[in-house]
Amino acid sequence: MQDFAYERALTLPKAIAALAHKGAVPLAGGTELVNWLKEGIAAPRRLVDIGGLAGLDRIAADAKGLTLGALARMSDAAGHAAVRRDYPAIAEALVKSASPQLRNMATLGGNLMQRNRCPYFRAEVELPCNKRKAGSGCAALAGQDRFAAIFGWTEDCVAPHASDLAVALAALDATIHVEGLQGTRSIAFADFYGTTGETALRHGELITAIHVPASETARHSHYLKIRERRSYEFALVSVAAGLVVENGHIREVRLALGGVAPKPWRLRRAEKALAGVALTDDEALRRALAGDFAAARPGRHNGFKTELALRAAIKAIRIAGEKS
Ligand SMILES: Cc1cc2nc3c(=O)[nH]c(=O)nc-3n(C[C@H](O)[C@H](O)[C@H](O)COP(=O)(O)OP(=O)(O)OC[C@H]3O[C@@H](n4cnc5c(N)ncnc54)[C@H](O)[C@@H]3O)c2cc1C
Ligand code: SF4
Incomplete structure (x- = not known):
């Protein structure tokens, strides 16, 4: 592990100033970053501990939407009454x-x-890994790719995005608020991750909050996660679905998949094609999803993911639809 300086920032302006240094990165809960230091995945020169910044852990909800402070703990957000009631896909x-x-x-x-x-x-x-060492290749491409993406991957990297929360935020049209030396800005969630899963954050910028607009689809949403074991495991495939149903037919739907692409994968063609489809009509649901699924390009060991994701999408639509 490379030596690094450690600094605890007690105010947001001090954190922003400290992060402007070359090689500085923020440390929040440390559950990822500390592992990266030990495994040699990251070698920052300076850790700026933002864990004590006041106010950034706030969770607030009103008629317009939900604001989640960047430092809110996952358990606090998952257990928050308004999140559970009005944004169940996020809590789940x-x-x-x-x-x-x-x-x-x-x-x-x-x-x-x-x-x-x-x-x-x-x-x-x-091992050859372009994400560890640019230009070194991709060992997964010719190796074991059971876990890999089936949508939107390139030969540079076939790894899917890992965050569950991100899939729910993608479906619910969240906005990410950030602050840096140049001031504040808001990034639509659809633009937050690039095609290789890298984020739109510039050096020194901090996420300060996540905003999710209130909507009927958010209130009737569900997150379905399929994994190799029942808990403590990343998604093989996941689906965030939010629906408005009228007389058993879909009026409005938001859909995003996880575990299948370098970033949360929104199914925009299906969202249009699903309008008017009866929740009980399995064949019509499949047909409406087919347009997006035609773009699936599984690797050598993960062909099963295409059908798994399709079935998971239908199941999540039905569960969310029952909440409507
Ligand atoms: C064993 C294990 C299992 C896991 N399983 C899952 C799972 O099933 N699903 C899932 O979604 N996640 C899973 N995770 C990931 C886990 O949710 C993350 O480790 C955690 O959310 C990271 O938060 P942290 O506050 O600890 O971040 P840190 O470790 O402190 O930081 C992680 C990265 O985020 C940056 N960062 C932190 N805060 C900010 C900010 N406000 N603005 C800009 N950059 C920031 C840091 O600089 C660093 O690069 C798992 C992790 C582990 C170790
Ligand atoms: S899939 Fe991506 S992270 Fe995995 S070896 Fe290939 S380049 Fe590296």
């Missing part, structure tokens, strides 16, 4: 993430900034 995504101990430490901002779980990326020995 959080409670199905990691373990109770981790959720008590980990923050929402840190969750959105986590890196992928590709075993080659996390390996103790050095």
Whole structure:
């Protein structure tokens, strides 16, 4: 592990100033970053501990929407009454993430900034991995790719995005508020992750809050997570669905998939095609999803993910629809 300076910031302006230094990174709950230091995934020169910044852990809800402070703990957001009642997909995504101990430490901002779980990326020995060492190749491409993405990947990297929360936020059209030396700005969630899963944050910028607009689709939402074991496991495939149903037919729907692409994968064609479809009509639901699923490009060991994700989407639509 490389030596680094440690600094505890007690105000937001001091944190922003400290983060402007070359090689400085924020430390929140530390559940990811400390592992990266130990595993050699990150070698910052300076850790700016933002864990004590007052007010950034606030969770507030009103008629316009939900504001989640970047330093809110995953467990606090998952258990918050307004989140559970009006944004159930968010509460469910959080409670199905990691373990109770981790959720008590980990923050929402840190969750959105986590890196992928590709075993080659996390390996103790050095393996070809473009995310660890640019230009070194991708061991997963010719190796074990059961976990890999089926949508939107390139030969540079086939790892899917790992955050559950991000999938719910993608479906519910969240906005990320950030602050840096240049001031504050808001980033639509659809623009927060680039095509390779990297974020739109500039050096020195901090996520300060996440805003989710209030809506009927958010209130009738569900997060379905399919994993290799029942708890303490990342998603093989996941779905966030939010619906408004009238007389058994879909009036409005928001859909995003997790575990299948370098970033949360919104199903925008399906959202249009699903309007008017009866919740009980399995064939019509499949047909409406087919347009987006035609773009699936599974690898050598994960062809099963396409059908799994399709079935998971139908199941999540039905569960969310029953809440409407
Ligand atoms: C064993 C294990 C299992 C897990 N399982 C799941 C799972 O099933 N689902 C899931 O979604 N996640 C899972 N996680 C990831 C977990 O949710 C993250 O580790 C956690 O949310 C990170 O938050 P943190 O506050 O500890 O971040 P830190 O470790 O402090 O930081 C992580 C990264 O975020 C940056 N950062 C932190 N806060 C900010 C901010 N406000 N603005 C800008 N950058 C910031 C840091 O600089 C660092 O780069 C798991 C983690 C572990 C270790
Ligand atoms: S999939 Fe991505 S993270 Fe995994 S080895 Fe390839 S480049 Fe590295």
